Amino acid sequence: MSYKSHYQQFMAQHPDTLHCAPHSHHYWPDCTRDAQLAYWSDSAKGVDHKWDIIFGERVPDVQRRLAELLNHPHPQQFVFASNTHELLYRVFSSFDPAKPLRVLSTDSEFHSFSRQIRRLQERAKFELVTVATEPFETFPQRWLAAVKQGGYDLIFTSQVFYNSGVAAPELSTWLPEVSEQTQVIVDGYHGCGALPTDLQAYADRIFYLAGGYKYLQAGEGCCFMAVPKQCQLRPEYTGWFADFANLAKPQQGEVAYAGDGMRFAGATMDFTALYRLQSVLAWWQRDGLSVATMHAYVQQLQQAFLATLDELQHPLVNRDHLLVPDLANHGHFLTFKLDTAEQVAELAQQLAEQGIHTDYRGNRLRFGFAIYHDVEDYQRLKKALSPN
Template sequence: MSFKAQYSRFFAAHTARLHCAPHSHHYWPDVTREAQLAYWDDSARGVDHKWDQIFGERVPAVQRQLAELLSVPDPSQFVFAANTHELLYRVLSCFDPAQPLSILTTDSEFHSFSRQVRRLSERPTVKVQVIPTEPFDTFATRWLEAVKQHQYQLIFASQVFYNSGVIGPELTDWIAHAHADATIVVDGYHGCGAIPTSLASVADRIFYVAGSYKYLQAGEGCCFMTVPRNCTLRPEYTGWFADFANLAKSQQSHVDYATDGFRFAGATMDYTALYRLQAVLDWWHKDGITVASIHAHVQQLQQAFRDALTEAQHPLLQCEQLLHHDLNHHGHFYTYRLPTAEQVTELAAQLEQRGIATDYRANRLRFGFAMYHDVEDFTLLRDVLVQLKA
């Protein structure tokens, strides 16, 4: 089945172009444009009272949709923010800066977390244990050993690693071995909407952060986090949304929090992206589109992509350069490691000049796959690589 027609406006703006970077900047389906306008119209009608509709109708609707998508028991466990870093720092602000903080993580976390933790580690009270994800074949064992070895206060790891596309260890394989008091945060940004995910058995143990920018296709501005139902943490970095229900009451010296996920909420934000996200999830529901069906479609695309590379026989893009070869345990982008960063930059520029968009980090070149691709699209890639080889 082709989904191209649902992205007509983005395709109209990028004719004769193969966009192989949806893991970075995903095209938006047409339904998001009407959602964008709906937010404006609701703001015009409601003015100050638009919050009644946003918090009374829109937010609960998207909470229900996400709970169904991720098999989270209680929709009220979801809280929203403009970006994942805001949510992450609220979790970090629950820890007393005067007390020791021991963190376990990997060397393959996205910049918002890795940069923040590097900065925090300048404090003498913060100790960070970093586990290399490579070699991938032994990572699950090494990660489990690290989880067992120490009573970490915070454990942070990705569901799918952003710099390789490799899926991390199954959550249920290691979470039970963490110390009971450990706060566990899972970065689901490259998994949510791409990899079939059920949080049913861990939703009351972990914080799961993701957002609409990538595979949920609704653009920037709507990130979310699941919060365990028994959570009593009190983020120091807090805003008026975090106790919205009691806003009209007298504000005493003691700071109270919502009893659901919104205890980690912040303050006023633009909810346009939440409208767009609702429109995407409504479209999926209406047309019977599931994450499992999207994943199956992408796996067909990935096979066609590999076939195209095999036929092209480009000297820099061979099967051997693919970082991870367990293709059934892979996210929705492939990462190829070339000998030098200069070669990656040059090859990416050559592809861009010929209408193929990719993205790269250092000596790693990434190709992503999306609903708006068809198997036939990769004949263009094959032909371009043959031309470049000549």
């Protein structure tokens, strides 16, 4: 089955392009165009009262749809922001900066986290314990050993690592070893909408971060965090959305927070992207398009892609240079590790000149897959990577 018909607007702008970077910026389906206009219409209709429409109708609907997508039992625990960094830092701001803060993470987290954590390390009482993800074969054991050391205030890890596509160990294999006093954040940006994800057993225990920029296909501007049900943290970095329901009451005394996920909300933002996300989730539900179905389709694409490379026998883009050959525990992009960053840059440019768009990080070339691809699309690789 082909899903290309749902992406006609984006594809019309790139008629001779094979977009192999959806893990970076996913094409938007056509339904998001009407959603963009719906936000304008609601703004015109509501003017000063558009927040009643947004928080009374749109936000609860998206919360419900995300909860269904992730099998999360508490829709009201989902909070929205323009980016995940904003939500991440609200959690960090819940800790007293005058007290020691000990964090466990990996060396393969997204740029905003790695930059923020480097800045926090300038504090006198901040300690970061980092576990290398490579070699991947031993990472689960090394991660579990680090978790068992204990004494952490916060643990942060990705669901799928952005620089490899490798899925992190299942929560069930290490979360039981974590003290109840430790906050746990899972960055699901490369997992949500790509890998089937079931949060029911962990909903009261972890923060789950994700957003619409990649596999949820809604573009930038709508990220979210699922907050543990009984969380009583009081983020210092806070805004007027964080107690929206009580805005009309006197604002004296200790700063109050919402009793649900909204306690981590910020302030005024453009909700256009939330409308786009709503339209994507509604399309999936309307057509019975589950994450499991899309994941299986992408896995078929990945196998077809690799079969094409086997025929091509390129000296660099081949299975021998595939960072992780086992695709059973893997996200929706494949990473090829070459000898030098220069080789990667040259290859990416060669592919781009033939209309095949990839992306790269240092000496790693990444090919992403999406449901707007067909198996036949990868035949273009033969011409693009031909020595002639």
